[in-house]
Each structure stands twice: as C-alpha cells, then as structure tokens.
Amino acid sequence: MDDPGADLVLLERTYGHFRVVNALLAGWRRVYRREIRPRLSPGRTSTLLDVGCGGGDLARRLAGWARADGLLLEVTGVDPDPRAHAWATRLPPVPGVRFERADSASLVRQGRRFDLVMSNHLLHHLDDEQVRDLLADSERLARRAVLHGDLERSRLAWLVWTVLALPFARRSLVHHDGRISIRRSFRAAELARLAPAGWSVRRGVPFRLLLVRDLGAEDDDER
Incomplete structure (x- = not known):
C-alpha cells in the first residue's frame, strides 16, 4: 500500500476491506470504551485526531460510537497519501468527521491542537526515527492523551493472518500487505524501549499493542 505505483483498483478495494478487518480485529471498540469514552462529555465538544487515517473507516466509527453514547466528539482524519484522502472524501459524509491531506x-x-490523538496500524510503516518524531508530534498536538494502536509481531500472528485473509488474496492487497505489516511490526518490549519516558505499552487481543501517553486534563495555558 505504501508503493505509489500500487494498482489503484486493488488499493481502493483494500481500503474497503480494511473497514471489515478493523471492525473485527483491530480492537478499537474496547479502546473506545476504556480510553476514549471516559474522556468525552455530553456538554462539551471534544476533538480527536486520527493520524494516518487511510480510508477513514475508524474515524467514522469513533464518531458514530460517541454519537450513539450521547457524547460530543469531532474527529479529524489526516493522511498525506492523496489516494487515501481521495477515497476517504469520496464516501458519504458523516456528522462530526472531516478529512485533510496532511x-x-x-x-x-500550524499550531493545531486536539484533545486526543490516535493512530491505527501506522507505527509499523515507520522507521525508528520516524516513530520518535511521530511521538514528539503527538505530544505537541494532544491536550489530554495519545493512543497509537498497532499489531504485535509474532510467528503465530503471521500464520493466523496468512490463513484468515486468504479470501482476500486475489481481490485486494489485504492478504499480502497484512503479512508484511506483521513482519514489520513491534514486540511490546521493542516498542517500550523506543518510546520516551512517560509512554506505556499495553497489550490487547488478538496480537495488539497500544502505546499510550496520558497528558491529564491540562489546559493550553498550563502547558
């Protein structure tokens, strides 16, 4: 998917398939309940930034969960890839969700700030220096918390995905890229060593890691 010369038809099918894959396997419903929902309010609009949002399915889903819970949330999904941005903005708009190519x-x-900053399946696309830059950027952008979710590398995860994603093998890039992503992803100890002080790594199921930075509830004037 990172290849600028990737077949556009297969790539767009992949964005569509990730909507299903993320819903079933990425574990963000639990993260929303435990980490995001407690920080939202029915009387004050909170803002959330989804970095590297791809096709935007998770940004839409988070906004929908908050709306169903009667909580006020505005989600901004950003991705520098013009193909991802085109796909995300082509779909019908969802209340409380916007997409930017950035x-x-x-x-x-630009001096932008958000209450919450998160990403899904972004860290394994970056080298160590880029991960450190992303974490530093995230701390500057977030007022309250940062949540970077990704895969956990393991032989079992690779084998399970190889079998589980076979139905997608010829229809999109999900099968091929998923196996590459697992090989490039971190183990918990590796991610903990890479992250600066103040960050914590939490394990999820199945084969998930969540890198968290809790910044409290400080106002802009206090930081």
Missing part, C-alpha cells in the same frame, strides 16, 4: 508534522507547524 501529516502530524504539518499540523504541529
């Missing part, structure tokens, strides 16, 4: 560094330069 990355975390450009938002920092």
Whole structure:
C-alpha cells in the first residue's frame, strides 16, 4: 500500500476491506470504551485526531460510537497519501468527521491542537526515527492523551493472518500487505524501549499493542 505505483483498483478495494478487518480485529471498540469514552462529555465538544487515517473507516466509527453514547466528539482524519484522502472524501459524509491531506508534522507547524490523538496500524510503516518524531508530534498536538494502536509481531500472528485473509488474496492487497505489516511490526518490549519516558505499552487481543501517553486534563495555558 505504501508503493505509489500500487494498482489503484486493488488499493481502493483494500481500503474497503480494511473497514471489515478493523471492525473485527483491530480492537478499537474496547479502546473506545476504556480510553476514549471516559474522556468525552455530553456538554462539551471534544476533538480527536486520527493520524494516518487511510480510508477513514475508524474515524467514522469513533464518531458514530460517541454519537450513539450521547457524547460530543469531532474527529479529524489526516493522511498525506492523496489516494487515501481521495477515497476517504469520496464516501458519504458523516456528522462530526472531516478529512485533510496532511501529516502530524504539518499540523504541529500550524499550531493545531486536539484533545486526543490516535493512530491505527501506522507505527509499523515507520522507521525508528520516524516513530520518535511521530511521538514528539503527538505530544505537541494532544491536550489530554495519545493512543497509537498497532499489531504485535509474532510467528503465530503471521500464520493466523496468512490463513484468515486468504479470501482476500486475489481481490485486494489485504492478504499480502497484512503479512508484511506483521513482519514489520513491534514486540511490546521493542516498542517500550523506543518510546520516551512517560509512554506505556499495553497489550490487547488478538496480537495488539497500544502505546499510550496520558497528558491529564491540562489546559493550553498550563502547558
């Protein structure tokens, strides 16, 4: 998917298939209940930034969960890839969700701030220096908390995905790219060593890691 020359038809099918894959396996419903929902309010609009949002399915889903719970949340999904941005903005709009073609560094330069910053399946696309840059950007962008979710590398995860994703093998890039992603992803100890002080790594099921930075409830004037 990172290849600028990737077949556009297969790539767009992949964005569509990830909507199903993320819903079933990414574990964000639990993260929403435990980490995001307690920080939201029915009387004050909170803001959330989804970095590297891809096709935007998770941004839409988070906004929908908050709306169903009677909580006020505005979600901004950003991705520097024009193909991802085109796909995300082509779909019918969802209340409380907007998409921009941008990355975390450009938002920092603009002085943007959000209550919550998160990403899904982004860390394994980056080298160590890029991960550190992303974490630094995230701390500058977030007022309250940062949540970066990703795969946990393991032989079992690779084998399970190889079998589980076979139905997608010829119809999109999900099968092929998923196996590459698992090989490139972190183990918990590796991610903990890479992250600066103040970050914590939490394990999820199945084969999931969540890198968390809790910044409290400080106001802009206090930071």
